[in-house]
Amino acid sequence: MKYTKRHNAIILLADGTIFHGKSIGKQGSAFGEVCFNTGTTGYQEIFTDPSYYGQLMVATNAHIGNYGTLTEEVESDDIKIAGLICKNFSFNYSRPAADGSLEEFFEKHNLLAISDVDTRSLVTYIRTNGAMNAVISTEVDNIEGLKKQLAEIPDMEGLELASKVSTKEAYYVGDENATYRIAALDLGIKRNILRNFVKRDAYVKVFPYNATFEKMNAFKPAGFFLSNGPGDPKPLKGAITLANEILKRDLPLFGICLGHQVIGLANGISTYKMHNGHRGINHPVKNLITGKGEITSQNHGFAINKEETEQHPDFEITHTHLNDHTVAGMRMKSKNCFSVQYHPEASPGPHDASYLFDEFIENIKTK
Known part of the structure; x- marks a missing residue:
């Protein structure tokens, strides 16, 4: 396994609430509506499902990436989610049939993802307060700037995608x-x-x-x-x-x-x-x-x-x-x-x- 430097990252919700995590390689910011998926498998199909276009996906399953990726297990030509939020990201994978790691898959499609997040707490918050726009970012010292950018992201209601x-x-x-x-x-x-x-x-x-x-x-x-x-x-x-x-x-x-x-x-x-x-x-x-x-x-x-x-x-x-x-x-x-x-x-x-x-x-x- 190659060494991947981890950077501090945050999830900033539209109401100002912040959750913390670590980047999985790529640095920067990604915007979208935050939502969660309760599936225990099928993450590659989820990430490539066009219905998820423009959304920041919270995976409730504790481990993501553990069985790698397989070229045929996609629902479209590329990744459609705006970004991934998870608890434990597996840089190694154990499935013999896999043809690559999820990390490599994200690198290929230039996706921003963060792990080491308290996803139970985040999902509980979303369930209580409803789906809303958010940003995931490694710009942890630019909260006010991120808030201004986030305020300009259109709401999903009324949005043709x-x-x-x-x-x-x-x-x-x-x-x-x-x-x-x-x-x-x-x-x-x-x-x-x-x-x-x-x-x-x-x-x-x-x-x-x-x-x-x-x-x-x-x-x-x-x-x-x-x-x-x-x-x-x-x-x-x-x-x-x-x-x-x-x-x-x-x-x-x-x-x-x-x-x-x-x-x-x-x-x-x-x-x-x-x-x-x-x-x-x-x-x-x-x-x-x-x-x-x-x-x-x-x-x-x-x-x-x-x-x-x-x-x-x-x-x-x-x-x-x-x-x-x-x-x-x-x-x-x-x-x-x-x-x-x-x-x-x-x-x-x-x-x-x-x-x-x-x-x-x-x-x-x-x-």
Whole structure:
């Protein structure tokens, strides 16, 4: 192991609260909304998930980096989090299959990370006071300067971020001779979603976040998909219009996470910023159709209004989050459309909800 010099570092929250730690190599400052993930594994997938764009990630698991990294275990081309905060950072790794250390991965992607933080205390503070902007920095003697810079960082509410992570040009995934054609809107799509479609004999064309219905429909898809992604769904006027155009024609439509929220907004159901959001791979959900429970992967800071969904004559809530009873899934009664707030494609897991991809294919078959 090479010697890495550690520098004193701080986490400065928007309300002025400070937590202390040590840098993991890179020096400087990184800004974003601070949030926490309760997953015990899958850190590489988390760091490369486009839905985390612009966020400072607090890992609640005590050890990060202990099994290294593997090139294929990414959800996008590069790291999407703004920075990492953890308790114990493992410079060494023990997994034989790994092709590098997490430290090397961070160096490659120029990510600022700090460890030796009392993450229990930090997470407790965030849970009590809510998600807020923060800065992690090795400029420990420049508190006032950091406060001024932090004050200029926009709040997540009202922030459109899908354009920052979406593909610039449309591309194809799978076998062009596959049975089903799916047009996917990339609001921050994860690679494992595409793998799940391909595994079910689908050929997918992935379109930029601002694609029109006409462009997507020219692919002659059998079904449409609205992906996950970062930021507030309200500014996504184009995606909301697209959802309306698809629904007008009663074409098969499936939405995950941000796509789920866009479908709600397209039908007059409002969204709101949550106090903390749901981020982890151990969130309990109840399927109200089957009565069965599911352990799910979740990553969202916004949600749709439950009361408005219940009162909407054309919507049925299909899944509910058992911790706080927020809407975790819904379907339309008169349209070929359903969506979930969580991630059925979860990688590395859990896989309790992977059946939802099968349901979408069945909807395509019976359209």
